[in-house]
Amino acid sequence: MSQNPVLDTPAQSAPNAHEPTLRQRLNRSEFAKTRRSLLLIAPLLVFVVVCFLFPIGSILSQSINNPELPEALPQTSKALQAWSGDALPDEHLYALLAKELIAARDQGQIASAAKRLSYEDASYRRLILAVPRQAPADGVDVKNILIAKQPLWGDITTWRTLQRAAKPLTSLYLLSAFDRKVDAKTGAIVSQPADQALYVNVLLRTLWMATVVTLLCVGIGYPLAYWLAKQPSGRANLLMILVLLPFWTSLIVRTASWIVLLQSGGLINRALMGIGLIDHPLTLVFNRLGVYISMTHILLPFIVLPLYAVMKGISPSYMRAAISLGAHPFLAFWRVYVPQTFAGITAGALLVFMMAIGYYVTPALLGGPDDQMVSYFVAFFTNSTMNWGMAAALGSQLLIIVMLLYIVYVRVTRTPAEAAAR
Numbered sequence: 001m002s003q004n005p006v007l008d009t010p011a012q013s014a015p016n017a018h019e020p021t022l023r024q025r026l027n028r029s030e031f032a033k034t035r036r037s038l039l040l041i042a043p044l045l046v047f048v049v050v051c052f053l054f055p056i057g058s059i060l061s062q063s064i065n066n067p068e069l070p071e072a073l074p075q076t077s078k079a080l081q082a083w084s085g086d087a088l089p090d091e092h093l094y095a096l097l098a099k100e101l102i103a104a105r106d107q108g109q110i111a112s113a114a115k116r117l118s119y120e121d122a123s124y125r126r127l128i129l130a131v132p133r134q135a136p137a138d139g140v141d142v143k144n145i146l147i148a149k150q151p152l153w154g155d156i157t158t159w160r161t162l163q164r165a166a167k168p169l170t171s172l173y174l175l176s177a178f179d180r181k182v183d184a185k186t187g188a189i190v191s192q193p194a195d196q197a198l199y200v201n202v203l204l205r206t207l208w209m210a211t212v213v214t215l216l217c218v219g220i221g222y223p224l225a226y227w228l229a230k231q232p233s234g235r236a237n238l239l240m241i242l243v244l245l246p247f248w249t250s251l252i253v254r255t256a257s258w259i260v261l262l263q264s265g266g267l268i269n270r271a272l273m274g275i276g277l278i279d280h281p282l283t284l285v286f287n288r289l290g291v292y293i294s295m296t297h298i299l300l301p302f303i304v305l306p307l308y309a310v311m312k313g314i315s316p317s318y319m320r321a322a323i324s325l326g327a328h329p330f331l332a333f334w335r336v337y338v339p340q341t342f343a344g345i346t347a348g349a350l351l352v353f354m355m356a357i358g359y360y361v362t363p364a365l366l367g368g369p370d371d372q373m374v375s376y377f378v379a380f381f382t383n384s385t386m387n388w389g390m391a392a393a394l395g396s397q398l399l400i401i402v403m404l405l406y407i408v409y410v411r412v413t414r415t416p417a418e419a420a421a422r
Contacts, residue, residue: 056399059388059392059395060392060395060396060399061392062173062388062389062391062392063173063174063177063389063392063393063395063396064169064170064171064173064174064389065168065169065170065389066116066165066167066168066169066170066172066389067168068112068113068115068116068165069113069116069117069162069165069166070166070167070168071109071112072100072104072109072110072112072113073097073100073101073104073113073166074100075096075100076093076096076097076100076166077166077167079092079093079096080093080159080162080163080166081163081166081167083159083163085156085159085160085163087156088143088154088156088159089143089159090143091141091142091143094142094143094146094153095139095142095143097131098131098132098135098139098142098146099139101113101128101131101132101135102131102132102135105132110128110129110132113128114128114129116165117161117162117165119172119176119387120161120164120165120172120184121161123152124152124158124161127150127152127153127158130149130150131146131150134146134149134150157184157185160184160185160187161184164182164184170389172389173389173390173392173393174393174396175189176192176199176390176393177199177390177393177394177396177397178199178200179191179192179196179197179198179199179200180192199374199377199394202372202373202374202377203374203397205370205371205373206357206373206374206375207357207401209288209291209292209295209356209363209371209373210353210356210357211353212292213292213295213296213299213352213353213356214349214352214353214356216292216296217296217299217300217302217303217348217349217352218303218345218348218349218352220296220300221300221303221304221307221348222303222307222341222345224243224300224304225303225304225307225308225311225344226307226311228240228243228304228308228311229308229311229312229314240308243300243301243304243305244301246297246298246301247301251298251361251362252361252365254294254297254298255294255298255361255362255365255366256365258285258290258293258294258297258366259285259290259365259366262284262285262290262293262366263284263285264281264283265281266284266285268284269281269282269284285366286366286367286368287367287368287371288367288368288370288371290366290367291362291363291366291367291371294362294366295356295359295362295363298362299352299355299356302348302351302352302355303348303349303351303352304348305348306344306347306348306351307341307344307345307348308344309344310340310341310343310344311341311344314337314340314341318336318337318340319332319333319336319337322335322336343412346409346412347409347412350405350408350409350412353405354401354402354405354406357373357374357398357401357402358374358375358398358402359373359375360373360375360376360378360379363375363376364376364379374394374397374398375398377391377394378391378394378395378398379391381394
């Protein structure tokens with residue numbers, strides 16, 4: 001009896017529809033690895049958000065926050081938002097303003113409201129502070145009495161300014177940081193008068209000083225890093241310690257040391273006079289030159305380190321090959337060696353520039369009135385006038401510049417493989 005091989009072969013079971021495929025298993029494995037990685041870095045992310053991002057965000061929010069009038073004059077602020085702005089308010093709004101200003105004076109809040117309005121116009125501070133003693137006690141005919149005693153209350157521009165200042169958010173500080181303001185009559189954004197325009201010049205001065213310091217650091221740091229890279233390892237490590245030695249000293253101590261060295265009777269002037277190069281002491285301190293010298297000395301290691309790291313990895317065989325093919329040593333250096341150090345130059349220059357635009361101590365101690373940078377005014381508004389809105393607006397300028405430079409840094413230092421992958 002013949003047997004059918006097809007019937008005698010054990011039936012092979014079909015694949016289970018519920019069994020995960022290889023791709024699904026790989027995706028699950030990748031997801032598990034990603035989740036473990038996120039759990040490992042979760043404490044760091046929480047630390048960055050709580051101790052870095054949240055404080056920065058809360059400070060920057062002060063540049064648009066406008067709480068003074070809504071807190072001191074809550075009912076008047078609401079009524080002003082409903083006012084059309086086409087004609088002077090009615091008697092009710094005048095009486096409400098006088099009533100709330102009297103209450104604010106008794107509660108100690110009128111000073112903050114007057115200070116806020118003084119940012120719009122210096123004359124408004126006295127105008128607001130005079131209302132509690134000029135308003136009638138019985139609250140009758142407040143409009144005519146206030147206009148008779150203070151004609152500004154009869155100017156619709158005053159009320160439009162009050163309406164704008166009573167909003168919970170404001171563009172005053174951000175516009176002022178770029179020497180702009182809102183015209184009270186037209187509502188258009190216009191330039192500040194020439195005698196009040198300041199902050200654009202300060203920003204341009206900051207960028208210029210940071211650029212000069214960066215160029216000086218590149219000019220001094222490049223040959224220094226090149227020389228260090230050509231030294232034997234033991235000697236290079238010892239010399240690198242000398243380059244990093246300023247990091248072990250306080251910034252204020254280094255700045256104060258330059259004051260001692262650069263002053264009229266300091267070591268530098270005395271040495272120059274001793275060798276006969278000058279007859280009278282040079283003015284090297286409390287001016288722009290002193291700021292450049294000190295900032296260059298302080299920031300120089302930040303460009304030497306990346307340059308040294310890049311140069312250490314460049315093989316000397318490239319230069320030897322170019323020279324052996326007939327190139328002049330200088331041309332070989334410029335056409336073969338220097339292009340290989342562009343990544344180090346860019347990284348170091350951007351690092352120095354980003355640090356230079358935020359410098360405060362060195363220009364404040366070594367510079368004159370015309371040498372102060374944006375950070376000086378941030379500290380002034382924070383510590384002296386307590387104008388957090390203006391300080392946050394000026395700080396946002398530096399933050400935006402640093403973020404743009406960081407984007408440039410990422411793009412410049414990206415390797416060709418990374419660029420192709422994107």
